[in-house]
Every structure is written in C-alpha cells, then in structure tokens.
Amino acid sequence: MEFPEELKYTEEHEWVMIEEDLAVVGITDFAQDALGDVVFVELPEVGTAVEAGKAFGVVESVKAVSDVYAPLTGTIEEVNDDLIDAPEIINTSPYEDGWMVKIRMAEASDADELMDAEAYQALIAEES
Amino acid sequence: MQKTPLNQIHRDLGARMVDFGGWDMPVQYAGVIEEHLAVRQSAGLFDVSHMGEIQVTGANALAYIQWLTVNDAAKLVDGQVQYSAFCYPEGGVVDDVTLYRFSDTRFMFCVNAANIDKDFAWMQQVLADSSIPEVTLVNRSKEFAQIALQGPKAEKILACLTDLPLANLAYYHFCEGEVDAVQMIVSRTGYTGEDGFELYLPAADAGTIWQKLMAAGQPHGLQPIGLGARDTLRLEKGYALYGHELSREITPLEAGLAWITKLDKNDFVGKAALVAQKADGVPRRRVGLIMLERGIPREGYPVFQGDIEVGVVTSGTMSPSLKVGIALALVAPEAAAAGTELEIAVRNNRMKAKVARPPFVE
Numbered sequence: 479m480e481f482p483e484e485l486k487y488t489e490e491h492e493w494v495m496i497e498e499d500l501a502v503v504g505i506t507d508f509a510q511d512a513l514g515d516v517v518f519v520e521l522p523e524v525g526t527a528v529e530a531g532k533a534f535g536v537v538e539s540v541k542a543v544s545d546v547y548a549p550l551t552g553t554i555e556e557v558n559d560d561l562i563d564a565p566e567i568i569n570t571s572p573y574e575d576g577w578m579v580k581i582r583m584a585e586a587s588d589a590d591e592l593m594d595a596e597a598y599q600a601l602i603a604e605e606s
Numbered sequence: 607m608q609k610t611p612l613n614q615i616h617r618d619l620g621a622r623m624v625d626f627g628g629w630d631m632p633v634q635y636a637g638v639i640e641e642h643l644a645v646r647q648s649a650g651l652f653d654v655s656h657m658g659e660i661q662v663t664g665a666n667a668l669a670y671i672q673w674l675t676v677n678d679a680a681k682l683v684d685g686q687v688q689y690s691a692f693c694y695p696e697g698g699v700v701d702d703v704t705l706y707r708f709s710d711t712r713f714m715f716c717v718n719a720a721n722i723d724k725d726f727a728w729m730q731q732v733l734a735d736s737s738i739p740e741v742t743l744v745n746r747s748k749e750f751a752q753i754a755l756q757g758p759k760a761e762k763i764l765a766c767l768t769d770l771p772l773a774n775l776a777y778y779h780f781c782e783g784e785v786d787a788v789q790m791i792v793s794r795t796g797y798t799g800e801d802g803f804e805l806y807l808p809a810a811d812a813g814t815i816w817q818k819l820m821a822a823g824q825p826h827g828l829q830p831i832g833l834g835a836r837d838t839l840r841l842e843k844g845y846a847l848y849g850h851e852l853s854r855e856i857t858p859l860e861a862g863l864a865w866i867t868k869l870d871k872n873d874f875v876g877k878a879a880l881v882a883q884k885a886d887g888v889p890r891r892r893v894g895l896i897m898l899e900r901g902i903p904r905e906g907y908p909v910f911q912g913d914i915e916v917g918v919v920t921s922g923t924m925s926p927s928l929k930v931g932i933a934l935a936l937v938a939p940e941a942a943a944a945g946t947e948l949e950i951a952v953r954n955n956r957m958k959a960k961v962a963r964p965p966f967v968e
Contacts (some may be wrong), residue, residue: 509731514634514637514638514834515637515638515639515640516624517639517902517924518900518902520953536953538902539638540638540639540834540838540924540925540926541633541638541834541837541922543902543904543953550695555858562900
C-alpha cells in the first residue's frame with residue numbers, strides 16, 4: 479500500500495494535494511482497499527461551497543456506502559467527471575486518475591492542520 | 607466468534623474476514639465483482655460450513671415435518687431435496703430451509719447459520735407441543751462442514767474427484783458417496799442460480815477436500831468466493847435471504863414464497879394465519895426493482911409511488927452482471943405489478959426504478 483510523501487491526509491482517509499490555493503482531493507489507497515470494488519461515485523457540482531469535515535460526496539462499493547468528507551473549507555472548482563462512468567478508477571489509481579474534486583481553499587493555511595504521510599500511516603496502523 | 611474448519615485456509619488465501627452473525631467468515635478474496643463473474647462464467651468454491659444441519663428420524667418423522675413446515679414434504683422421494691420454511695402460528699417466518707429425504711424415517715434440514723439455535727429450539731418445542739411420538743431431533747451442525755461448488759464448470763471439476771454418477775444427479779436431488787475417498791452428501795443445489803453442488807462432509811476432512819477441489823478446478827478457472835459475491839449472486843436471481851426478505855414480521859405469502867406454501871395440505875404451524883391473510887388480501891408483496899437511473903438501492907431505503915410511500919428496499923446492490931442497481935423490496939400490492947414505475951429514495955434523492963419479476967439475470 480502506498481502513501482505518497484508529497485500528499486496530506488485526513489482521519490477520514492482522504493488525501494489532499496495542495497497546488498497553490500487549490501486542493502486536489504481523493505480517497506487513499508487504504509480507503510479504496512477497505513471499500514473493495516467501487517461501483518458508484520457521487521460528486522458535487524462545480525461552485526458548491528464545502529466545509530471542512532462535512533460530507534461532499536459519496537463512494538459506493540458493491541457492499542457499502544461511504545461519505546467522502548471535505549478536508550478543507552472552500553468552493554468546488556472542478557470535479558473528475560471520468561469517475562461517473564468509470565468509478566473503478568478509484569481502485570486502480572487512487573492518487574492520480576482517481577482524484578475526485580479540486581477545492582478552491584478559503585484559507586490556504588488550513589492545509590497545515592492536515593496529517594503528513596507518516597502520521598497517516600501511524601493512524602491506519604492503529605485502526606487495522 | 608465461531609470459526610469454520612476452513613478458517614485458516616481463508617486467512618492463508620488473504621481473504622478479508624468479517625463477523626457474519628457471530629461467524630468469522632470470508633467476505634471477499636480477489637474482489638466481489640471478479641468472484642461474482644467467475645461463478646457466472648466458470649466456477650466458484652464457497653465455505654458454507656456455518657450453515658446448520660438438523661436431523662429428524664423416527665417412525666413419525668414425516669408426519670412431524672408435515673406439521674412443522676409449509677411445503678408438502680410428502681411429495682419428496684428418497685434422495686430428493688425441497689425448499690421449505692418454518693412459520694410461527696402468526697404466519698411470520700422462523701427460517702427458510704432445505705429439506706433432505708434419506709428415507710421415510712430419516713430426514714435432514716439445512717438451516718441458516720444465524721438461526722441454528724433458534725431453529726433447533728423451535729423444532730423441539732413444536733415437537734413437544736404436537737405430542738407426535740417416535741421422532742428424534744439431532745443438531746449435527748458441528749459435525750458437518752459444507753462446501754458449495756457453483757458455476758457452469760462445477761460438474762466437470764467435481765467429476766475429477768469422484769466416480770459418483772453426477773450427470774444423472776438432477777437439480778434438487780442428492781446422493782451419498784465418496785469424493786476423494788471421503789464419504790459425504792453430494793447435493794445438486796445452491797444459492798447462486800448456477801448449476802452446482804453443495805457438499806456435506808465431516809468437519810475434519812474439510813481442509814483436504816477444499817484444497818483438492820481448488821487444485822482440480824484451477825484449469826477451469828475455479829476461484830474461492832466470499833460472502834460478498836454470495837449475496838450479489840443470490841440477489842441477481844431474486845432469492846430471499848433470512849433477516850432481509852424473510853423474518854418473524856414477514857409471511858411467506860408476502861415474501862414471494864407462495865409457491866412453497868401449500869395451503870391445501872393438512873394443518874401445519876401457521877396455516878390458519880396464512881389462510882386468513884390470503885383471504886383478506888396479502889398486504890404487501892416482495893418485488894424486484896431495477897434502477898432506471900444511476901444509483902444503488904440499499905436495504906432500508908423507502909420506496910415511493912408518486913408522493914405516497916409504498917414500501918421499503920429489503921436488499922439492494924449494484925448487479926455485477928447487469929452493471930445497474932437492483933433490489934428486492936416489500937411494497938403495497940397496488941405498486942407490485944411488473945413494469946410499474948416507482949421511485950427509491952437514495953440518500954434523499956428520488957430515483958426512478960421499475961418493478962421487474964426476478965430473476966434479474968437468466
């Protein structure tokens with residue numbers, strides 16, 4: 479299982495890549511593995527306001543429904559429409575092709591609160 | 607947590623294990639979709655050792671079973687299997703079961719894992735209250751392991767390990783004999799809608815037989831299958847699952863099991879209530895639903911016809927074969943006709959679905 483060093487992570491198993499005042503968000507390798515085959519993704523519309531810690535989307539595997547939480551407060555700038563027809567991309571490429579949304583951050587400094595790869599790995603070691 | 611004799615084999619295969627009604631069971635190995643398609647296209651091997659086996663013997667075994675169950679056990683011949691159910695006097699379901707007839711004085715029920723203790727207690731109570739003499743009940747669940755081999759290649763694979771005349775063994779029939787020198791019950795039954803077998807064998811031999819079947823099946827694409835795919839496979843065929851489509855609060859008439867509920871046979875536990883329900887009109891019907899919009903129906907989601915809530919989803923999933931959401935639901939009779947357009951509240955979004963008669967997949 480991989481946890482790229484350059485990403486930030488949340489307790490809800492999202493990853494975040496900061497690109498200036500944009501945050502690219504997806505779910506981690508750990509999350510996709512735990513879910514199993516992803517068969518449905520629901521994403522917000524561009525322009526939707528999202529709040530840190532609140533659900534902004536849904537990922538469903540064959541068996542389970544999981545909310546996806548906004549790691550940061552801001553506005554949806556872009557969504558990955560490829561996931562609508564091919565949600566399994568989240569399984570095969572969770573950190574790259576499987577990105578879900580880009581959030582324009584209200585406060586870029588909020589990103590400092592997120593976990594680094596080492597802290598996230600310690601968290602999932604505890605959970606599993 | 608209870609473990610089957612194959613627990614370590616599942617762990618060695620890298621299965622994801624879950625607590626299933628108090629049993630530590632594999633939910634998936636390679637992944638639900640891959641496993642599901644393997645069963646539809648070639649074959650899959652399931653550990654169903656958690657299921658229970660309760661033996662009924664004695665001079666009055668058949669008379670007792672006729673009183674206990676909703677189906678007509680008198681129709682069975684030796685070596686035949688029947689799908690049936692136990693009901694409460696109020697008409698709700700204690701469990702759905704398969705009944706095996708070895709002779710007119712020896713039968714066996716295969717019952718759901720989570721219901722073994724409840725069923726055995728119920729069977730003892732029904733026997734005591736009936737004052738039918740010369741019937742002996744034995745819960746043999748711990749003696750037996752159960753392995754299901756399912757899929758179009760099942761017969762070819764099993765034939766590698768046995769001389770039993772499998773080609774002559776018809777659906778819902780069984781025989782006793784040796785598979786790889788282990789004496790067992792070989793039953794042409796299953797819960798996937800595919801051809802296949804359920805093997806009842808001594809718990810001590812389960813590991814060896816599992817490994818031999820896996821080896822024999824390897825050239826045919828045999829894969830180990832977890833509970834996740836077991837559920838999607840049965841849902842595509844519209845089979846009921848106790849605790850979802852069946853419960854103490856749901857009668858077999860509501861659950862789409864009128865075909866096994868023989869109201870014209872002699873009296874049985876629950877008959878009066880079921881006859882009355884049929885006369886009054888069955889208040890809700892189990893139906894199949896196919897999503898007309900993107901979205902996956904899940905257990906508990908309400909079902910609407912216009913503004914009126916007409917029912918609830920009892921099981922739902924994304925169908926791996928159809929790649930569309932499918933569900934079983936209990937709905938008002940007015941909403942139950944095939945082709946009726948209904949709406950399912952998927953996380954507060956109303957999504958269109960159509961009533962369809964299962965199986966969803968032929």
